[in-house]
Amino acid sequence: xxxxxxxxxxxxxxxxxxxxxxxxxxxxxxxxxxxxxxxxxxxxxxxxxxxxxxxxxxxxxxxxxxxxxxxxxxxxxxxxxxxxxxxxxxxxxxxxxxxxxxxxxxxxxxxxxxxxxxxxxxxxxxxxxxxxxxxxxxxxxxxxxxxxxxxxxxxxxxxxxxxxxxxxxxxxxxxxxxxxxxxxxxxxxxxxxxxxxxxxxxxxxxxxxxxxxxxxxxxxxxxxxxxxxxxxxxxxxxxxxxxxxxxxxxxxxxxxxxxxxxxxxxxxxxxxxxxxxxxxxxxxxxxxxxxxxxxxxxxxxxxxxxxxxxxxxxxxxxxxxxxxxxxxxxxxxxxxxxxxxxxxxxxxxxxxxxxxxxxxxxxxxxxxxxxxxxxxxxxxxxxxxxxxxxxxxxxxxxxxxxxxxxxxx
Amino acid sequence: xxxxxxxxxxxxxxxxxxxxxxxxxxxxxxxxxxxxxxxxxxxxxxxxxxxxxxxxxxxxxxxxxxxxxxxxxxxxxxxxxxxxxxxxxxxxxxxxxxxxxxxxxxxxxxxxxxxxxxxxxxxxxxxxxxxxxxxxxxxxxxxxxxxxxxxxxxxxxxxxxxxxxxxxxxxxxxxxxxxxxxxxxxxxxxxxxxxxxxxxxxxxxxxxxxxxxxxxxxxxxxxxxxxxxxxxxxxxxxxxxxxxxxxxxxxxxxxxxxxxxxxxxxxxxxxxxxxxxxxxxxxxxxxxxxxxxxxxxxxxxxxxxxxxxxxxxxxxxxxxxxxxxxxxxxxxxxxxxxxxxxxxxxxxxxxxxxxxxxxxxxxxxxxxxxxxxxxxxxxx
Numbered sequence: 001x002x003x004x005x006x007x008x009x010x011x012x013x014x015x016x017x018x019x020x021x022x023x024x025x026x027x028x029x030x031x032x033x034x035x036x037x038x039x040x041x042x043x044x045x046x047x048x049x050x051x052x053x054x055x056x057x058x059x060x061x062x063x064x065x066x067x068x069x070x071x072x073x074x075x076x077x078x079x080x081x082x083x084x085x086x087x088x089x090x091x092x093x094x095x096x097x098x099x100x101x102x103x104x105x106x107x108x109x110x111x112x113x114x115x116x117x118x119x120x121x122x123x124x125x126x127x128x129x130x131x132x133x134x135x136x137x138x139x140x141x142x143x144x145x146x147x148x149x150x151x152x153x154x155x156x157x158x159x160x161x162x163x164x165x166x167x168x169x170x171x172x173x174x175x176x177x178x179x180x181x182x183x184x185x186x187x188x189x190x191x192x193x194x195x196x197x198x199x200x201x202x203x204x205x206x207x208x209x210x211x212x213x214x215x216x217x218x219x220x221x222x223x224x225x226x227x228x229x230x231x232x233x234x235x236x237x238x239x240x241x242x243x244x245x246x247x248x249x250x251x252x253x254x255x256x257x258x259x260x261x262x263x264x265x266x267x268x269x270x271x272x273x274x275x276x277x278x279x280x281x282x283x284x285x286x287x288x289x290x291x292x293x294x295x296x297x298x299x300x301x302x303x304x305x306x307x308x309x310x311x312x313x314x315x316x317x318x319x320x321x322x323x324x325x326x327x328x329x330x331x332x333x334x335x336x337x338x339x340x341x342x343x344x345x346x347x348x349x350x351x352x353x354x355x356x357x358x359x360x361x362x363x364x365x366x367x368x369x370x371x372x373x374x375x376x377x378x379x380x381x382x383x384x385x386x387x388x389x390x391x392x393x394x395x396x397x398x399x400x401x402x403x404x405x406x407x408x409x
Numbered sequence: 410x411x412x413x414x415x416x417x418x419x420x421x422x423x424x425x426x427x428x429x430x431x432x433x434x435x436x437x438x439x440x441x442x443x444x445x446x447x448x449x450x451x452x453x454x455x456x457x458x459x460x461x462x463x464x465x466x467x468x469x470x471x472x473x474x475x476x477x478x479x480x481x482x483x484x485x486x487x488x489x490x491x492x493x494x495x496x497x498x499x500x501x502x503x504x505x506x507x508x509x510x511x512x513x514x515x516x517x518x519x520x521x522x523x524x525x526x527x528x529x530x531x532x533x534x535x536x537x538x539x540x541x542x543x544x545x546x547x548x549x550x551x552x553x554x555x556x557x558x559x560x561x562x563x564x565x566x567x568x569x570x571x572x573x574x575x576x577x578x579x580x581x582x583x584x585x586x587x588x589x590x591x592x593x594x595x596x597x598x599x600x601x602x603x604x605x606x607x608x609x610x611x612x613x614x615x616x617x618x619x620x621x622x623x624x625x626x627x628x629x630x631x632x633x634x635x636x637x638x639x640x641x642x643x644x645x646x647x648x649x650x651x652x653x654x655x656x657x658x659x660x661x662x663x664x665x666x667x668x669x670x671x672x673x674x675x676x677x678x679x680x681x682x683x684x685x686x687x688x689x690x691x692x693x694x695x696x697x698x699x700x701x702x703x704x705x706x707x708x709x710x711x712x713x714x715x716x717x718x719x720x721x722x723x724x725x726x727x728x729x730x731x732x733x734x735x736x737x738x739x740x741x742x743x744x745x746x747x748x749x750x751x752x753x754x755x756x757x758x759x760x761x762x763x764x765x766x767x768x769x770x771x772x773x774x775x776x777x778x779x780x781x782x783x784x785x786x787x788x789x
Contacts, residue, residue, distance in 0.1 A: 030587060297678070
């Protein structure tokens with residue numbers, strides 16, 4: 001496990017946890033490129049088009065800019081827009097006898113422009129590529145001091161995964177951890193009313209006719225589009241809020257202008273959130289939810305698993321795998337994780353929370369809670385009973401809305 | 410996992426159905442309104458509107474320009490050259506949209522820049538948005554631009570951010586009635602680059618950038634609210650269970666525990682999530698004076714926190730709260746520990762246990778007691 005001795009969690013203060021997370025970012029020396037994300041809510045809203053427009057604009061201003069990767073999707077408007085721009089050739093990668101084309105990151109680094117446009121930030125590279133995810137390639141390009149303009153849809157954001165599933169019935173597999181988006185210097189929404197998008201779809205602008213018919217049964221259901229659009233607008237507002245709040249705390253001299261809301265870290269008590277995970281599959285949703293709440297409240301957040309041993313060696317293999325998966329998932333979202341040693345799960349959790357001045361404990365709601373609370377109380381009931389001085393949040397698994405279920409009938 | 414299919418039990422009553430049909434007919438007859446919403450000058454609203462006009466014209470629609478800004482950039486000028494423009498008319502030495510000329514011309518679509526313009530006295534309408542209303546009434550579709558800073562309900566907040574008040578305004582209700590709203594977004598930096606009018610120092614620039622960031626947030630949230638209402642209407646019309654991208658916080662108020670910290674947290678959460686805050690209590694007929702006092706205090710606090718207050722009727726308090734929460738699409742319920750710690754509550758679980766057990770699809774947050782443990786140390 002990361003950090004100090006997991007045997008004595010009570011000695012680890014939250015301040016050390018925080019500084020550990022902050023440290024690698026602070027240590028970065030080279031002037032990183034600036035990252036700009038064009039955020040949409042579906043294919044066809046015009047992200048790629050907008051990206052290419054910005055490239056033209058930059059070129060006009062005399063910036064050395066190339067198109068590192070773009071996905072024409074066979075759209076005429078988009079194809080026309082790339083004319084007169086320098087487009088990097090792609091890298092061919094052979095996988096199981098099929099040739100795939102991926103962005104050639106090395107070629108971009110050699111070419112070293114001032115700015116590089118990269119379509120589809122959430123893309124997963126074909127096995128055999130140097131890096132798993134395109135956003136990891138983008139990080140390499142940024143680290144070399146090259147600015148990047150990229151595109152993504154809101155449903156690829158990790159923290160929205162459950163919500164998107166809830167109303168669309170679709171589990172998005174290609175996700176981007178929220179911190180990756182939060183590190184972007186700019187997030188700009190590419191908006192289009194769903195009616196206009198559905199019209200484009202009908203006119204065959206977005207997809208070929210038969211693909212369009214399939215699409216209207218998936219993400220392109222009207223209610224789903226409206227909901228995704230709302231998510232994109234709210235998410236962008238949140239990204240503006242986060243950046244604005246960060247500026248605010250950095251420059252107290254200009255903080256007077258603040259009226260849109262209380263500044264980030266005023267006299268308000270700072271929240272600290274502890275997410276208690278188990279081998280239960282509901283833990284993934286719990287982690288996403290806890291992290292999302294922490295992000296919105298500007299709170300510290302960490303994940304703990306309680307076990308009678310200092311490590312997981314004695315757990316049955318399946319259970320161990322599940323717990324490790326959840327802890328890994330949390331770390332991928334930049335959440336500090338801990339294994340707490342203790343016989344009594346609830347007591348260990350609450351003690352740890354108390355020592356670390358946690359304000360909120362997050363637990364998953366079990367599928368079935370015993371009706372006779374006193375006889376065999378569940379973990380939730382025990383924690384609620386013990387943590388009388390804290391807030392305890394019981395997170396329910398979301399079921400799909402009828403909007404999503406209806407579609408499958 | 411078990412898949413629960415929740416269908417709305419209640420059917421729309423005939424009255425409501427009639428109203429809906431009438432509204433439907435009214436909508437058919439009226440022109441459609443589309444609005445490009447930007448948060449500042451220079452984000453590119455006019456260009457986007459005119460570009461849409463151009464594309465529609467190319468697709469064969471009869472498009473005219475009813476009103477444009479007087480000072481325009483080269484991009485806008487180039488677009489204008491491709492479209493039919495109905496010249497502005499002079500009224501009292503001030504150029505205004507020539508509504509009569511547009512009505513006579515009766516195009517399929519009319520483009521109207523700067524929805525917030527005021528007309529000088531003597532015009533039949535005091536405001537340009539009323540001119541647009543007249544066009545819509547006549548069955549002409551309108552595409553218009555508006556700057557967030559001129560929306561009536563936002564003016565106060567905008568003035569606080571910018572330090573100056575704008576005179577003209579458009580009521581938000583007019584914006585919300587638009588069939589389509591499209592956000593024209595851009596980073597504050599790009600607006601500042603265009604803003605050559607005030608060349609400024611580093612500190613000034615930072616301040617301007619922050620102002621713009623706040624305005625931008627307001628514009629995005631306004632658009633999200635309009636979209637949320639569209640979603641609600643759509644789901645209701647199709648009899649689909651309410652679902653929302655918005656967080657809704659429900660604070661359960663009782664006469665037995667101080668709700669101050671819960672409401673404060675609710676206010677802060679609603680603010681941070683740009684969500685809705687609701688405070689609900691289950692009315693009980695036999696309530697002691699001391700308890701009544703606590704309840705009244707809690708309700709006053711709820712009002713201060715900006716919550717919508719709901720009084721509910723029901724036999725079983727937890728069940729009543731849950732029913733209400735489901736109907737309103739609540740995402741999180743805040744509840745305080747407490748209630749009567751009878752021996753059967755200890756065995757069967759109290760109202761809070763009940764809440765946790767049955768709050769499917771919602772989060773429940775249990776708050777610590779406020780007053781001394783002697784008063785509030787009751788079973789959960």
